[in-house]
Amino acid sequence: MTDYNYNNKVATALGTIGTVLWCVQLIPQIYTNFRRKSTEGLPHLMLLLWAYAGILFGMYFLVQRPNIPLMIQPEIFTFLSFVTWAQCLYYGSKFSFIKTIVVVSLVVAFSAGLQVAAIIPLQNSALCNSSSNSTCWPLLLIGIMAAVLIVIGLVPPYFELWRRQGQVIGINFWFLFLDCSGAILSFASLLFPQTDKDGNSKEEDYLGMVLYLLVPLMESGIVVSHFVWWLRIGRSLNKSHTDVEKDLEKHDPPMSI
Numbered sequence: 001m002t003d004y005n006y007n008n009k010v011a012t013a014l015g016t017i018g019t020v021l022w023c024v025q026l027i028p029q030i031y032t033n034f035r036r037k038s039t040e041g042l043p044h045l046m047l048l049l050w051a052y053a054g055i056l057f058g059m060y061f062l063v064q065r066p067n068i069p070l071m072i073q074p075e076i077f078t079f080l081s082f083v084t085w086a087q088c089l090y091y092g093s094k095f096s097f098i099k100t101i102v103v104v105s106l107v108v109a110f111s112a113g114l115q116v117a118a119i120i121p122l123q124n125s126a127l128c129n130s131s132s133n134s135t136c137w138p139l140l141l142i143g144i145m146a147a148v149l150i151v152i153g154l155v156p157p158y159f160e161l162w163r164r165q166g167q168v169i170g171i172n173f174w175f176l177f178l179d180c181s182g183a184i185l186s187f188a189s190l191l192f193p194q195t196d197k198d199g200n201s202k203e204e205d206y207l208g209m210v211l212y213l214l215v216p217l218m219e220s221g222i223v224v225s226h227f228v229w230w231l232r233i234g235r236s237l238n239k240s241h242t243d244v245e246k247d248l249e250k251h252d253p254p255m256s257i
Contacts, residue, residue, distance in 0.1 A: 007192040014189035019069040021182030026080040028174035030087065039092040041170025043156030047085035050153045054078030055111050056146035062115075063122045063139055082108055118142075140207070147211040154218040161222065166229035168222060176223060180216040187212035 033039050057074035065071065086104045089095040095103065122139060157171065190209050 011189040011192040014185045014192075016069050018182045018184075018186035018189060019073045021178050021185065023073050023076045023080075025175055025178040025182060026077075026084050028178070029172045030080065030084055032170075032172040032175075033084065033087040033091060036170075037091055039088045039170060041160055041164070041168070042084075042088065042092075043160060044085065044088040044092060046153040046156045047081050047088060049149045051078050051081035051085060052111070053146045053149035053153065054081055055115050056142050056149065059115055059118050059122065060139060060143045060146060062119050078111070143207050147207060150211060151214050151218065154215070154222075157222055158225075161225045164229075165233060166225040167234065168226035168229075171222065173223070176219045180219050183212045183215040 029042070033042070054074045054077040058071075058078065061071045061074060082104060086100050089103060090097065090100045122136075157168075160170075161168065187209060190212070
């Protein structure tokens with residue numbers, strides 16, 4: 001087995017695991033929202049930006065056609081982002097069930113039409129069908145816009161942290177863990193030099209590297225913020241609650257049968 005064959009297999013394995021994690025990352029958040037019947041602390045804008053980032057990534061990968069998992073992942077990610085955004089409208093903005101369905105359906109229909117309308121011209125474009133290995137500039141622009149939307153989507157949670165003295169409310173930590181893990185594994189997959197089916201070396205995906213680094217960095221900041229809040233405030237709150245409960249038990253002991 002040559003080094004390049006080994007690199008291809010390792011990169012594919014890491015990339016596939018990362019893709020699977022990015023497919024399911026929002027499921028814990030959706031479950032938390034449903035169980036709490038609330039999306040307090042979860043920025044609505046983040047989910048809408050991520051949904052449109054998924055649409056742009058879908059355009060990018062459906063034209064590039066790298067492999068099946070990478071072509072499917074943005075579509076699943078977009079669907080789950082819209083589901084979570086729908087929860088924000090229903091639980092957070094207090095939309096009625098019917099109004100939520102109508103609004104989300106219209107936005108999804110518009111988004112699907114936008115994706116189809118962009119993919120067909122891009123697939124038939126001479127810029128994207130040249131024999132060159134390089135990515136055509138319209139497709140590259142779409143990929144950059146998608147990456148920017150993902151990163152911008154992680155900015156609103158920091159406003160929530162500022163409002164709550166650093167405390168994380170409404171964001172599921174399993175969601176953050178899966179998201180970070182998927183990004184890190186996807187980044188690791190890009191570190192292995194790969195070849196195409198003809199044995200030619202593939203270009204380095206610097207856009208992907210930047211995206212896969214920024215996501216865990218920004219999400220780690222959310223976790224660190226909550227940990228610092230707990231050290232400063234949360235720990236003393238827990239202690240005071242415990243002391244109150246003990247004091248109540250001391251002065252008003254439970255009745256025995």
